[in-house]
Amino acid sequence: MGTKGAAGAKGSAGATGSGISRRSVLIGGAVTAVGAAALARDRLERAWWRLPGVEKSRTPGEVDYARATWTAASPANWRRADRPDDFGIDRVVIHVTQGSFRSAVKVFQDPGHGAAAHYVVRRDGHVAQMIRELDVAFHAGNRSYNERSVGIEHEGFVDRPQDFTAAMYGASARLTAAICGRYGIPVDRDHIIGHVEVPGADHTDPGKHWDWDRYMKLVRAAERAR
Numbered sequence: 746m747g748t749k750g751a752a753g754a755k756g757s758a759g760a761t762g763s764g765i766s767r768r769s770v771l772i773g774g775a776v777t778a779v780g781a782a783a784l785a786r787d788r789l790e791r792a793w794w795r796l797p798g799v800e801k802s803r804t805p806g807e808v809d810y811a812r813a814t815w816t817a818a819s820p821a822n823w824r825r826a827d828r829p830d831d832f833g834i835d836r837v838v839i840h841v842t843q844g845s846f847r848s849a850v851k852v853f854q855d856p857g858h859g860a861a862a863h864y865v866v867r868r869d870g871h872v873a874q875m876i877r878e879l880d881v882a883f884h885a886g887n888r889s890y891n892e893r894s895v896g897i898e899h900e901g902f903v904d905r906p907q908d909f910t911a912a913m914y915g916a917s918a919r920l921t922a923a924i925c926g927r928y929g930i931p932v933d934r935d936h937i938i939g940h941v942e943v944p945g946a947d948h949t950d951p952g953k954h955w956d957w958d959r960y961m962k963l964v965r966a967a968e969r970a971r
Contacts, residue, residue, distance in 0.1 A: 903952025
């Protein structure tokens with residue numbers, strides 16, 4: 746087929762030495778230019794809010810989840826953004842703190858820690874929001890996943906199943922269902938994942954004692970009740 750195409754182009758007025766017509770070259774260049782323009786436009790749309798005078802207004806202490814209380818993380822542990830307008834949100838990442846609720850809050854407020862999650866869920870079901878969902882939290886150890894996900898920490902240790910209480914599972918499931926509903930995230934294990942499942946992650950949480958079957962049933966039930 747290629748030989749036939751080259752022979753047929755030999756007598757054409759716009760042929761090139763390689764058998765590709767000038768028209769094809771021009772069309773290809775135009776397509777490339779259109780693609781580049783679309784990419785530039787997409788980047789501009791993602792970055793518009795960074796321009797002086799157009800940044801979204803924010804209310805100090807405002808939460809995205811009505812049942813959460815606000816406790817701010819250090820600004821060094823997250824990046825200001827405008828999600829989902831600049832980065833689409835399509836994942837929820839489940840973490841375990843490997844410590845107490847209080848210690849998790851303390852390290853997330855430490856500018857030298859370098860990491861924090863959007864939410865921390867306590868054993869009794871209390872939910873603290875530490876970073877707005879529109880901002881990028883440094884929680885997953887993977888830049889792309891940080892940009893596209895919401896991170897939820899859970900008080901406890903991965904080797905202590907007793908730390909994962911019914912109150913914690915229920916509160917976290919309601920939170921995850923609310924996040925999925927807000928951004929149209931499918932309620933399945935492809936989109937609700939553990940930290941260990943993030944590509945390149947060096948963490949093992951939430952660990953083998955996290956009851957995924959129980960948790961996903963609770964998330965689906967909370968989704969239906971919304």
